[in-house]
Every structure is written in C-alpha cells, then in structure tokens.
Amino acid sequence: MVMGLLGHPAFAAENSSTPSRTLIIWFSQPEEMKPDAVDGFSGASVLQKYTPETGSTQFVAQLIQKQTLGDLFRLETATPYPRQHDALLRVAEKEQQTNARPSLKTPLPDLSNYDTIYVGYPIWWYTMPMVIYSLFEQNDFAGKTIIPFTTHGGSRLADSLRQIARMQPQARLVTRALSISRNDVSGPDVPVQVEQWVKQVQPQR
Template sequence: ILRKILIAYYSHSANTKRLAKLISNKVNGELFKIEAENAYPVNYNEVVERAKKEIKEGYNPDLKIQVKNIEQYDTIFIGTPNWWNSIAPPVVTFLKSIDFDEKKVIPFCTHGGGGFGSIEAQMKKLCKNATVLEGFAAYGGTSNELQLEEWLKKVD
C-alpha cells in the first residue's frame, strides 16, 4: 500500500513553515498551508491581542481553502505555533473540518519556550478516531535536524 502523507501547517512568522518544509523533505509528504481567510496582522502586538481573544472565546476563523481529497492521506502531520499553550485558531478550524477515521496524526509545533503546552492533548481531543502519535516541538526558528530525524524514525 502506498502511503500518502500530508503536512498541514499554520505559520505566522515562518518558523512553523520552515519546520513543515524540513519534515516534508524527509518524509516525502505534500505540504498544505492553513490560512485564515482574514489574515492575522503583521504587527506582533496586534497578533497577540487578536489571537489571545480568539483562543479565550473559542473562536475558529474561516479558512481560505480546504484540503481536497483528504481521504487519500493516511498520515497527517499537523503543525502549529504554540500560542498561549494552545493550538493556533486556524489550525483548530482545520482540525474540526476533517474526518480522522483510521488516520495517523502527528503533531508538531514551534514555540518561544513553552514547549508543547497543551497542544498534544488538544489534538487528541480534536482528532476523534485518529491515532495521535508523539509530537515534536522546536524552539523558535531553530530545529535540531538530528533530533528531528530521530523523532521521525520513532513515529514512522
């Protein structure tokens, strides 16, 4: 059976995008950029305010596009920045729109010191019927390629 791998990610400052591309190159997966219809401001303080409010209110922004033919993928890496211990709201919207029956979900995140926070637990809750594997957390824009490769071997 040919496995199809999707790497879906949301990235505001390019850190998560960089990690998604690294993973994609190593596992030969297709990249899918999760984008909010109403893009987040570039200004850091404005992003902080909007994202904090959305997370607190449980708001899920509409997305620009959805993945076509999600059923063709059996493994889905899901990347998000750690925003206040949480999954970025556009990623929550994405997760709520998918049927994860018989899919393997592999979370990854970038953070400024908070590690995974409650992201793995949230993913397990949102990805009903999926097998959620151990995730990978990278600090900022750095990623230790050796650690990344060891993690990928573990979750393969």
C-alpha cells in the same frame, strides 16, 4: 487509539515516483518585527536566521517533507492575521477569549489520499492557534495517523495533544510529538533532530 503531525500553495512531493500517502499541514504566521520582540505568550512565529518571511513552523514542515517526500499544505485563514507582532498578539488573545473558529481560506486536499498526517503549529497564549481548532473540528481524520509538531516560546506542546485527542477520537494520535523552542529552531542540530524524530514516528509502509 493513542500512540506516542504540519502549503497554497499547497501540494508538493519531491522526486517521488509513487503517490505520497503522507500529508504535512502547517500553520505559521511570519511577522514584521525585531528578533528581541518575540515573547513567550505568542510563541515563535518567525525564523530570523533565514528571512522574516519564513515562519518557524514552516521551516520544520519543510524539513519533515524532505524526509517523508510528503505533500505540503499551508493552512491559511480567510481573514489574514496582522503581520505586526503586537497586533497579532492582540488578535490571538481575542480569538482565544471568544473561543473563535477562524474560517479556512482553502479546503484541505482529499484526506482519503493520505494515511499519515503531520500537523504543525506555533503555541499562542499557551495553546494551539484557534485556526487549528477549526481544522480538527471541521475535518474528519478518522483512521488517520496524526503526528503533531510545534514551535514554541516555552510552552512546548501545551495542552494540544489532549485537545487533538478530544476533537479526533477516531484518529491514531502519535503522542511522541516534536516541540522545538524558537531559540533553537535555527540551530545547526535541528535538521538532524527532525530527521531522527521522523524515523521514530513515521509509520512503515
């Protein structure tokens, strides 16, 4: 059924008196680079306005968490990615060319505790990072509502909705996914944009 998703430290719901049924999985790779060094091939990975340590996808995931009071989970690979932009670009390209499936550093929390799962990722080389393929191929999201969101350098959602639907045919995929350009993610209107989007896509309980 297709309908119109984002850590270690991983789980934190703020000021919630009842267990959250929403999980926000996010993958983001902060980079050590100058602001003008990013290009459209790797997509936005770093949010320069705040600190080089805050990835763009991480920032959006935190905004979603404020709205949903969901649990945050940072998706990390067993082998860390390089922090230098050019080196990261080469690794991401090689992973795509070899159809790699990077191993996850930490298992996901028990998905039976969640009904709605946001999944956030940058767009690298016009598709999802290969670790997102690992995520969806190695875990069962059947019966869950998956709500994707991306940060990108021009590719928007690329082919990610089609790929997620292919890998998780028994999930309810929200196709009204959020995509924010790296040029806009630090703008003053983004928190309101995210808030309005969450209200549109978050299932009512």
